[in-house]
Amino acid sequence: MSLPKLAELFEEPSCEHNAKKEKAGCPKPTPGKVGGGCTFDGAYSSLVPIADAAHIVHGPIGCLGNAWNNRGSLSSGPLLYRQAFTTRFLNNDVVFGGEKKLYNAIKEIIAQYAPPAVFVYQTCVTAMIGDDLGALSKALEQKTGVPVIPVQAPGFTGNKNLGNRLAGEAVLKKVIGTQEPKTEYPFNINLIGEFNIAGEFWYVAPLLDQMGVRLICSLSGDARYHQVAMMHKANLNMMVCSRALLNVARSMEEKYGIPWFEGSFYGAQNTTEALLTIAKFFKNPELLERTETMIAQEMASIEPELSAIKERLKGKKVLLYTGGVKSWSLVGALQELGMGVVATGAKKSTEEDKQRIRELMGENAVLIDDGSPGNLLKLYHEKGASCLMAGGRNQYTAVKGRIPFVHVNQERDAAFAGYKGFLDLARQLDKAIHSPAFALSKLPFTLRPLS
Numbered sequence: 001m002s003l004p005k006l007a008e009l010f011e012e013p014s015c016e017h018n019a020k021k022e023k024a025g026c027p028k029p030t031p032g033k034v035g036g037g038c039t040f041d042g043a044y045s046s047l048v049p050i051a052d053a054a055h056i057v058h059g060p061i062g063c064l065g066n067a068w069n070n071r072g073s074l075s076s077g078p079l080l081y082r083q084a085f086t087t088r089f090l091n092n093d094v095v096f097g098g099e100k101k102l103y104n105a106i107k108e109i110i111a112q113y114a115p116p117a118v119f120v121y122q123t124c125v126t127a128m129i130g131d132d133l134g135a136l137s138k139a140l141e142q143k144t145g146v147p148v149i150p151v152q153a154p155g156f157t158g159n160k161n162l163g164n165r166l167a168g169e170a171v172l173k174k175v176i177g178t179q180e181p182k183t184e185y186p187f188n189i190n191l192i193g194e195f196n197i198a199g200e201f202w203y204v205a206p207l208l209d210q211m212g213v214r215l216i217c218s219l220s221g222d223a224r225y226h227q228v229a230m231m232h233k234a235n236l237n238m239m240v241c242s243r244a245l246l247n248v249a250r251s252m253e254e255k256y257g258i259p260w261f262e263g264s265f266y267g268a269q270n271t272t273e274a275l276l277t278i279a280k281f282f283k284n285p286e287l288l289e290r291t292e293t294m295i296a297q298e299m300a301s302i303e304p305e306l307s308a309i310k311e312r313l314k315g316k317k318v319l320l321y322t323g324g325v326k327s328w329s330l331v332g333a334l335q336e337l338g339m340g341v342v343a344t345g346a347k348k349s350t351e352e353d354k355q356r357i358r359e360l361m362g363e364n365a366v367l368i369d370d371g372s373p374g375n376l377l378k379l380y381h382e383k384g385a386s387c388l389m390a391g392g393r394n395q396y397t398a399v400k401g402r403i404p405f406v407h408v409n410q411e412r413d414a415a416f417a418g419y420k421g422f423l424d425l426a427r428q429l430d431k432a433i434h435s436p437a438f439a440l441s442k443l444p445f446t447l448r449p450l451s
């Protein structure tokens with residue numbers, strides 16, 4: 001990737017950091033600090049959910065070891081994406097170069113697994129010694145007839161967000177627009193930034209089916225390669241919460257004239273709003289009527305259990321620490337349950353996200369920048385919270401503090417999207433907050449003498 005292109009990605013025009021006269025750009029990497037994942041990790045986690053493709057990491061085993069299987073993205077079919085392919089770079093490869101090893105590895109993968117495509121990821125060491133992924137991919141593609149897509153996102157380039165964007169660039173350049181659907185259909189959409197964590201996309205896809213909207217591709221949760229290749233045939237793109245792949249939506253608008261909007265499937269209100277936005281976009285009265293009827297039925301199906309849980313959760317407060325990307329939509333979902341949000345993480349939130357959070361929580365909203373365990377527990381007790389909702393690494397903070405915890409990030413095993421996901425979220429909170437374990441854990445501990 002040339003330097004001017006990298007500079008463009010740092011200053012993605014649709015990102016609020018860059019809306020001001022003085023562009024802030026994405027945060028630059030700080031030597032020695034890779035907390036939150038490196039660029040390669042961002043690119044790998046963005047594309048790995050493309051389930052029928054092979055994904056090979058060109059670098060030392062540690063790069064793949066850090067990134068492999070650290071997201072709960074599920075597939076309804078092929079499982080090739082779960083195979084951990086790497087060239088496993090060793091000292092000799094650094095001296096003599098690794099292109100031959102990579103070439104043979106990809107040829108072997110194609111011969112053994114017959115994938116529709118191979119994604120090959122550059123890492124720090126292989127980028128520094130100058131292995132040419134672009135030329136190698138082209139040669140392999142010509143020889144085998146299988147698309148080989150280079151993802152040029154070595155870890156030293158920037159942060160995880162930049163890695164997401166570089167992954168977006170790779171599919172924009174080499175995949176999107178290379179295949180055509182077999183049939184025409186009037187209502188087509190893509191979901192961008194939906195990763196099917198814990199299978200939550202499967203709570204959303206049936207809703208789109210019932211509406212009569214064809215989902216061409218969910219980038220990249222439970223996606224297949226040919227779906228990504230046909231994304232240019234959508235009439236509308238929806239950015240799902242996270243702005244990870246914002247450059248894909250913006251570039252598709254510029255290149256193919258496909259408009260996009262940002263929405264969320266967390267919370268019944270957000271889900272309703274997103275589905276109605278899609279239905280209204282197509283200006284088809286029957287589609288809109290079907291959507292409204294379906295929304296009413298879905299709401300009616302969750303209402304009895306939801307009301308009972310809401311009663312038990314009324315007035316309880318949550319300390320939310322998601323790292324930022326999902327904060328505004330989760331704040332809305334929690335408030336819809338009648339709960340208070342005492343503070344929320346905003347480290348990775350855009351200015352627009354922060355404004356939305358302030359609108360929801362009020363101008364005095366506490367936006368957490370210091371997510372250290374000590375600070376989280378201090379805030380939790382100071383603000384009288386009843387539950388900590390955070391990513392996996394903070395479950396140990398909750399265990400040490402003996403407080404209720406609900407897992408909210410990519411490794412979780414509960415799905416929160418759509419109407420059924422909203423009910424699941426309510427159940428998880430109810431179970432955590434009303435578990436007798438926390439009261440018992442605070443009882444004084446006494447050792448009884450052996451009798």
Ligand code: SF4
Nearest residue numbers: 038040063123124155
């Ligand atoms: S790509 Fe670089 S920063 Fe990322 S895991 Fe590998 S060596 Fe570390």
